[in-house]
Amino acid sequence: MLAVLSGSLINDKRYSYRVAEITAKSGRVYIYFYSDAAYNMSGFNISFSIDSCPRNCSNHGVCVGDRCTCDADYKGLACDQPICPNGCSGHGICDRTEHKCICNYGYIGIDCNQIKYEGYWSLTSTTNQPGGRALHQSVIYDDTMMLLSPSNQPRYLHSASLINGLLLIFGGNGHNLTDENTSTTCFSPQFLAYDISCDTWTILENPILTNTYDTTMIGRYGHSSIVYEDSLYIFGGFNGLMHNKLMRFIPGNCSNLETMDDCYSKKIGAKCIWNKEKRLCQSYNQIKYSFQHCDENLRVNFTELCQKQFICSTCLRNSYDCVWCGDQCTYQKCNGLLKPKESSIKDVSTSSTFLKSINDAKMCESRDVHISNCDKMHNCHSCQSEHYCSWQRDRKCVSMMYEKWSEMKLDSMNLADKLQVNCAAPCHTRTSCGNCTQGSCMWCSSQQRCIESNAYSIIYPIGQCMEWTTHPHKCSVISCSDIQTCDDCMKNPQCGWCDDGSGTGAGTCMEGSLRGPNNPNDSTISCPEWYFTSCPKCQCNGHSKCRFPGICDQPCQHNTEGVNCERCRPTFYGDPINGGFCLPCSCNGHGDLCNSETGQCSCTTKGIVGHNCDKCDERDYVGNPQDLNGSCYYNLSTSYTYTFNMSKPDDLFYTRINFINTPLSPEIDIEFSVQCQDSAMVNISVGSSSNSSKCVIFHFILMNFFSGMVVIRRLYEGMRCGNIKLRFAYTDLGIKNATFLVNVYSFHTPFLLQISFSQHRNIDILHFFLTFSGLVFVDFLIS
Numbered sequence: 001m002l003a004v005l006s007g008s009l010i011n012d013k014r015y016s017y018r019v020a021e022i023t024a025k026s027g028r029v030y031i032y033f034y035s036d037a038a039y040n041m042s043g044f045n046i047s048f049s050i051d052s053c054p055r056n057c058s059n060h061g062v063c064v065g066d067r068c069t070c071d072a073d074y075k076g077l078a079c080d081q082p083i084c085p086n087g088c089s090g091h092g093i094c095d096r097t098e099h100k101c102i103c104n105y106g107y108i109g110i111d112c113n114q115i116k117y118e119g120y121w122s123l124t125s126t127t128n129q130p131g132g133r134a135l136h137q138s139v140i141y142d143d144t145m146m147l148l149s150p151s152n153q154p155r156y157l158h159s160a161s162l163i164n165g166l167l168l169i170f171g172g173n174g175h176n177l178t179d180e181n182t183s184t185t186c187f188s189p190q191f192l193a194y195d196i197s198c199d200t201w202t203i204l205e206n207p208i209l210t211n212t213y214d215t216t217m218i219g220r221y222g223h224s225s226i227v228y229e230d231s232l233y234i235f236g237g238f239n240g241l242m243h244n245k246l247m248r249f250i251p252g253n254c255s256n257l258e259t260m261d262d263c264y265s266k267k268i269g270a271k272c273i274w275n276k277e278k279r280l281c282q283s284y285n286q287i288k289y290s291f292q293h294c295d296e297n298l299r300v301n302f303t304e305l306c307q308k309q310f311i312c313s314t315c316l317r318n319s320y321d322c323v324w325c326g327d328q329c330t331y332q333k334c335n336g337l338l339k340p341k342e343s344s345i346k347d348v349s350t351s352s353t354f355l356k357s358i359n360d361a362k363m364c365e366s367r368d369v370h371i372s373n374c375d376k377m378h379n380c381h382s383c384q385s386e387h388y389c390s391w392q393r394d395r396k397c398v399s400m401m402y403e404k405w406s407e408m409k410l411d412s413m414n415l416a417d418k419l420q421v422n423c424a425a426p427c428h429t430r431t432s433c434g435n436c437t438q439g440s441c442m443w444c445s446s447q448q449r450c451i452e453s454n455a456y457s458i459i460y461p462i463g464q465c466m467e468w469t470t471h472p473h474k475c476s477v478i479s480c481s482d483i484q485t486c487d488d489c490m491k492n493p494q495c496g497w498c499d500d501g502s503g504t505g506a507g508t509c510m511e512g513s514l515r516g517p518n519n520p521n522d523s524t525i526s527c528p529e530w531y532f533t534s535c536p537k538c539q540c541n542g543h544s545k546c547r548f549p550g551i552c553d554q555p556c557q558h559n560t561e562g563v564n565c566e567r568c569r570p571t572f573y574g575d576p577i578n579g580g581f582c583l584p585c586s587c588n589g590h591g592d593l594c595n596s597e598t599g600q601c602s603c604t605t606k607g608i609v610g611h612n613c614d615k616c617d618e619r620d621y622v623g624n625p626q627d628l629n630g631s632c633y634y635n636l637s638t639s640y641t642y643t644f645n646m647s648k649p650d651d652l653f654y655t656r657i658n659f660i661n662t663p664l665s666p667e668i669d670i671e672f673s674v675q676c677q678d679s680a681m682v683n684i685s686v687g688s689s690s691n692s693s694k695c696v697i698f699h700f701i702l703m704n705f706f707s708g709m710v711v712i713r714r715l716y717e718g719m720r721c722g723n724i725k726l727r728f729a730y731t732d733l734g735i736k737n738a739t740f741l742v743n744v745y746s747f748h749t750p751f752l753l754q755i756s757f758s759q760h761r762n763i764d765i766l767h768f769f770l771t772f773s774g775l776v777f778v779d780f781l782i783s
Contacts, residue, residue: 030514053067119250123212147309153192165197166195170225188219198299199319258281323358433445484509488509501529505541537550559576588614588625605654655745658742659744671728672728674755674756675753686715
């Protein structure tokens with residue numbers, strides 16, 4: 001690997017930092033672009049050249065072969081370095097023989113623009129220089145842990161060294177702030193100083209090397225630093241490239257600062273103190289320290305910092321001069337009244353309740369230790385390891401305690417085990433992408449490792465993880481062996497396509513490089529043709545060949561279709577990608593089409609359901625579609641009108657609907673009506689059972705009628721469905737215990753129909769007249 005570039009690389013208008021030019025000498029280079037979706041970046045610009053000189057000689061020279069011949073006023077491998085930049089800034093003379101500035105006394109730098117006694121940076125030459133490296137150092141000072149003033153410049157992987165009363169912080173990764181559009185540089189060149197005795201921070205001038213034009217190597221993280229003979233040395237680090245150069249910072253000289261204002265205000269990388277008796281500016285090591293030498297303007301707002309401490313122990317273990325007041329932290333003193341229930345001191349003369357403050361952390365109850373740990377736990381397992389903590393649904397660790405304050409003593413109750421949340425398996429125990437992404441974890445395919453999602457940047461700070469996911473559905477395209485198409489294979493930087501040589505585009509995605517698949521000596525691996533940066537021109541998924549480059553011969557074979565034979569033909573389903581199969585749809589004769597991937601049938605008869613149209617909708621339909629000529633029928637009740645509106649997306653493929661009706665009384669005529677909004681056909685049939693029991697008839701129909709054991713008589717066939725009204729006299733049917741079947745078919749959705757069966761007893765006119773007349777005559781006699 002030549003380089004890994006990530007995040008905001010340059011963010012300093014005052015300095016001309018630039019990204020290093022990367023040269024590949026092997027004759028080939030593979031560039032992979034990947035967005036990890038973790039940060040809000042604004043994109044990038046990239047340019048390249050082949051068989052050229054560095055930076056094309058920066059327009060200040062002529063390229064001869066692969067080397068630059070520079071113009072008279074420029075030097076360097078890329079002719080990008082003026083021999084005397086900025087006219088030596090007026091503080092030196094240009095020596096054209098030596099091609100450099102000769103600086104006046106007290107000045108330094110390639111353009112003599114830096115004052116020597118204010119401190120400066122330079123590259124230090126070494127012998128037997130080691131290779132580039134990063135992430136290899138640590139420093140310990142003192143053994144006391146307490147909160148100090150914050151720098152408000154968050155970072156990690158920086159260096160820290162003590163020199164003359166100052167803790168010098170250099171570089172680091174500010175990548176975690178780019179999601180807030182602050183454009184903090186990923187590889188920071190920032191130089192900070194923390195005054196230990198004053199508990200204050202100062203931002204120093206960013207490094208400018210005095211003896212080199214190279215500005216590509218300043219910002220970095222993962223480097224080491226050490227102090228030797230009053231100089232700070234920085235070695236190695238990473239900013240897309242591994243560095244092996246040694247940088248040196250020589251702090252300024254306090255004795256050259258002639259006034260008290262300059263003594264305290266100049267940022268020279270050394271702690272200076274004004275000696276009032278001698279009226280001299282001296283270094284921290286030369287004069288006894290006292291508080292009045294601290295710049296109060298550099299102090300942070302301690303009142304605000306104290307208010308952010310919610311635990312007695314953390315309130316008192318810091319440099320903010322806080323005091324603990326009952327249940328809150330305040331600056332220097334307690335300044336409010338307490339509720340009567342709190343522990344306090346009562347002023348009898350005023351009858352007021354005032355707060356008694358705690359100033360010593362030893363007076364804090366031991367339960368503080370447990371509570372203060374809870375908010376520092378960022379996953380379920382570490383949270384539950386603390387006896388007083390509980391992991392919440394909002395992914396926060398909180399303290400589960402109740403408190404009773406009585407005579408400055410705290411009674412605590414441990415969290416019951418039954419209230420503890422059951423944690424999922426830790427990320428580091430998950431060994432596959434599938435089970436890793438089922439939890440709050442991240443799967444790194446290039447490392448084959450499952451990690452905590454919030455630990456990605458710190459575990460892989462120098463580009464070790466080139467492909468990761470937190471989504472289970474993406475697991476299938478992370479491992480090379482799971483990728484089925486050459487196009488997807490090319491998108492994974494560790495994969496290449498092994499073509500089977502058939503000329504149809506079929507092959508296997510495998511791990512490898514431009515030189516070929518990994519483990520080429522493995523006898524089980526046979527690769528007739530290897531592709532790593534592009535795919536074979538003929539991509540027909542193994543179902544056709546190309547007489548013309550990139551154009552599959554049509555029609556495709558093996559029941560496939562498409563420009564690349566990439567899908568199954570209608571009435572077939574499967575996955576034809578890369579030589580896969582297409583199988584016929586199996587719908588029991590109740591449909592022709594099915595889902596091209598799953599084979600789920602699109603049933604054409606309403607009421608028939610199931611993957612293969614093999615069962616009836618049990619809510620309203622009866623029958624058995626798996627029998628020979630079997631189907632499903634909607635059971636119509638007598639003397640009700642039913643409306644069927646088939647206009648929903650699920651109704652798209654319906655062309656038929658069946659009905660069944662058993663009259664309530666076998667000796668009453670039946671009236672039938674059906675109305676269709678659009679064109680359709682209707683068949684009406686009738687069947688019979690030898691048993692007059694209604695329950696038996698219904699059971700008989702379910703068990704025997706649809707299996708062909710009952711003789712059916714067709715009453716009407718092929719009627720056009722418009723507005724049909726029919727009456728069936730039971731005396732004309734000649735069938736005892738009749739059951740009606742109605743088939744409405746040959747329609748297309750959306751489709752609307754109404755259907756009903758009804759029964760009404762016939763009125764005997766003669767009997768009615770005689771009865772009515774008799775009643776009238778009787779009424780006449782009575783009157």
